Amino acid sequence: MPKITPPVSEHADRSKRQAFWVCVGVASLTILDLSKINVGLPAIEQSLGGGTTELQLIVAGYALAFGLALVPSGRLGDIHSRRLMFIVGLSSFTVASILCALAPTIEFLIVARILQGIAAGIQMPQVLGLIQQLFQGAARGRAFGLFGAVIGVSTAFGPTLGGLLIAVGGPDNGWRLSFWMNVPLGLLALFFAMRVLPKRQSHARERTGLDLVGILLLGIATLGLMLPFVLTTGAPTDDPRRWFWLIVFGLSGAAFFWWERRYQHIGKSPVVNFALFRTASYRNGILITTAYFAAIPPYFLLVTLFLQQGLGLEPVFAGMVSISFALASAVTSWIGGRLVFCWGRQLVALGLVTVMIGFVLVLLAGLFASVGLAPWLIAAAMTMTGVGGGLVISPNQTLTLTEVPVTQGGVAGSMAQVGQRVGTAIGVAAIISTFYATLYAEASQPDRVQVFRDGFLNGILVALVLVAVALVFALVDLFGHRAETSALPKA
Template identity: 35%
Template structure:
């Protein structure tokens, strides 16, 4: 993370502030986003290197915690006698609360102040992490994880919104690239860190350390945020859309909860009823948002945002990418520990080549985008597909005691491909979002990504765990990798529809 800070400083994120006070961008300043007047960066609202480091730290924490529990689940089960259904809820409770409240968190930041919501969300994240680490029982842990997901949803949208509101032009592009690098790296490092912490058993804390480690990081983040993160808010704040919020929550819960709990609970009637509710809830949400827009109100997800081609097509692509990414991360953690009998450290370190390759690719991405535009994303998809195919060959053709050396080439190539996709895709999706809608725009993007991450764990995880009893770990893993390969091919094809030139 410190290296990301140095990269930002080298990129020159600090820049002069326009002296205009009219509420529109200075004529000499490149128009950043959207059509119509663009709010100027207010005097003092400048995100320097320390501020960028701080918001990136806040952006990393929620993503790390989505994945950090994957390698800790066996230890949690052993200590708390949780059982499969409750273990699913430890993962799902966080993911569902996080996804449901992200857009609301973005809207609140636009209205009440993004720095204020960032501080509130980070403080709540620290307290709920402490509650997770001290949980005396499995259901207490589930409740604390739900609260932790809600806190993350308050904090994360403010990261991208603050970057959008306090940077412009090339500096914004560099900051967005650093955010994308941080996001992808956090998802990989989460599992590596989880394995190391569980095995280290610091002061006999065992699995609890994967949550308690957040507390000192949050304290540091709060101190830095007070000092270095400027306050920004929308020039045209809008009230919270209560009907839209409730309908979006109903739609996401009705989809994500049965998918994550269905296999572990044996697919009871309520799971099918809930899945049946989803399309109606989603349709009602779309109708309510369009109606609010026609009546001149403030919809939770303004339809005008989805008319932005870069955002709309990027959202379509991020769904299969995130489903495949999270499904792979969950399945590989379970397969290596429970099927191939690796310890938590070895299971985590198996992904180290992916982290290194992802970081290298994400740093090279901005230069490549300058030459090749969004086709960098397509090239990344091809490389990721090659990497997944190499992992599949290692699983099928490798020796019985499959080890880190056999997995390393495929994992590294897959990480290289992912590093060329995710940071560039995030930058592309938000490139045309108006600055005064930065919070809701980042909330929509993060909600889509987070929902897809949860669906990936639920669907590919359920597929793998269902096949293991009849096929064995290796063959079940091979089938799951084939499905992921199909998702990678789909993302590569969808990338061809992205705008070629990026702002």
């Protein structure tokens, strides 16, 4: 009787699922640090001092360092080992969290946050590259759907978690707990990462030397683009000379483009393959995510500042307002991951329209409801924003990377993440500086709550414009795809 060999697919599927959840868990930990610190900013100010510039650097400096590290780390992961880079990034993130928790001064905390952002930028491209490596076709869409659900929950639950920790530890130590919690979670994730992440990966059949000049030029260009926005707070003391950094961005960006074309022409592998941008789904997906992330993270920060500073809400309750967003976005992210290959980019466009409706409802609640009722109505309106957000992030992620070769998954995902971080820096500058500029301009007004409502109005209007820009890119991609499809010869 012939021996029956059990199928290996069951074991392989289990290994993929384990690796996937390790990746998603670490990505969630990374994203939590983008949002949970928002609610702790007033406590940090009370504990360590510092002004608007220092507090904004704690948020935007993390995003700046995150963005600078993404592409070189994604490239290293693609050509060498995503598993190794993942472990390096996770270990560094854990150590940097310890430094943040022990920070004796506001300046030390800013430096530690920048180091933490670099570590996050090392590990995040590996997450995206590994998901592409582990799954193909419809399974990849479902995987990114779950990924988007977890990321959506992390983004929205971050302020709630930060508020709870401040309630437990008080204004002096509560914000430190938000960093201390990363340490045991990081060590646990490190243990599982070393056990379950795949040790082998396919590589591109090309010369894979690391393009150090390209990496340096791209880093300078990214710094030149993000830094003037990071340094924009809305205070009258903002130095206008910060905008000269955009000249650095223009020159280094042009030099980077020239160098990469030349580097590829002589038969070497550039840090960014510009041929990827000829793919409409990839190019438009990055534009969508850049505009969308210019609105969403600053939107959470704006709502938190308005509730705490304007309406006097305790941090724990200000953070809880976003729970409805988290739950709604988790559900629609999961649904979006299953529908994305049927609906395509129109699913993203629908999500963006829903987000805009949610923004308007949140704005109306903040402007016209009483001080006691406004947080409840804002929380209810956040549900609509969450429904739309879940239909944007995971479907757009899937569509952006669908036509990208797996061998370039890390660097391609890194460019999308760079778009997110650049968008966040620009959005924080545009939205939060508008909020604070309004407060400074109306400082002499006797009605303090109305002043904050005016700042909230102006900030939300900027966020609405940014989401509208994302919608334009989504419609361009949608109608462009339809035009290409209709032009194909019929069988």
